[in-house]
Amino acid sequence: MKSAGLAKTFIVAAAVSGILFGCATGGITPSQESVSHYKMGLSRMQSGNDEAALFEFNTAIKKNPGNAEAHFAAGVVYYKQHNLDAAIAEFKKVLSLDPRFADAHNNLGLAYVQKKQYENALKEFKAATDDAMYKSRDSALINIGLTYDAMENYEMAAQSFREALLIQPTNSIAMANLAKQCFKLGKPEEAIRYYQKSLEIEPDDPSVYYELGLVYFKLGKNEDAMASLKKTMELAPNSELSDAAKKYIDLLK
DSSP, X not given: OOOOOSOOOOOOXXXXXXXXXXXXXXXXXXXXXXXXXXXXXXXXXXTTOHHHHHHHHHHHHHHXXXXXXXXHHHHHHHHHTTOHHHHHHHHHHHHHHOTTOHHHHHHHXXXXXHTTOHHHHHHHHXXXXXXXXXXXXXXXXXXXXXXXXXXTOHHHHHHHHHHHHHHOTTOXXXXXXXXXXXXXXXXXXXXXXXXXXHHHHSTTOHHHHHHHHHHHHHHTOHHHHHHHHHHHHHHSTXXXXXXXHHHHHHHHO
């Protein structure tokens, strides 16, 4: 039976406003126009209108080709639209303007993952984690772990999730994915322990209950498996995850 399991959710850095500028003493400059269009684009993106947002970001870029934030935001929209080549081009442009733009490294890595260019992805994620001031280093490490998992290098995946937890011990995503790697590495009891720690952080995560239930099921701990799988159905009724849990429950009856 195919496992539904934890979604391999890579973590995307969002576009945010980080531009400050003073009052104009003369006319409005192209740089200031660029900022205005960029901020309008962020507003359109937040309201869910990505096409209008992209128009504003591209206008911002035309007004000032050196607006790294506008290039980054356009890349985020292209990535959401699955236009990976355009996204890659924008993130690379950001990095040509600002090589220390860690979020651009992270998102460029995500685009490479989608194209299954895993070595390129790892290079970009690692560039993001090299910045000691990057506030989302744990997220970039999770992306490294998920990339290694896609490459079936479970030891390196586990190591990356452990490193993420050193930075943020309450990161339930890193904890649950570390548990999954432990199980793949033939360490089921360790997997159970990490799944349980993940649930201490996020007690209502149905995917973790499901994965934990599968570990119990495969170990022949039927009572524990039943309890975890029923909890999955309780937390995620009428879902694919619930349907998958029910199939295992039927096998346990």
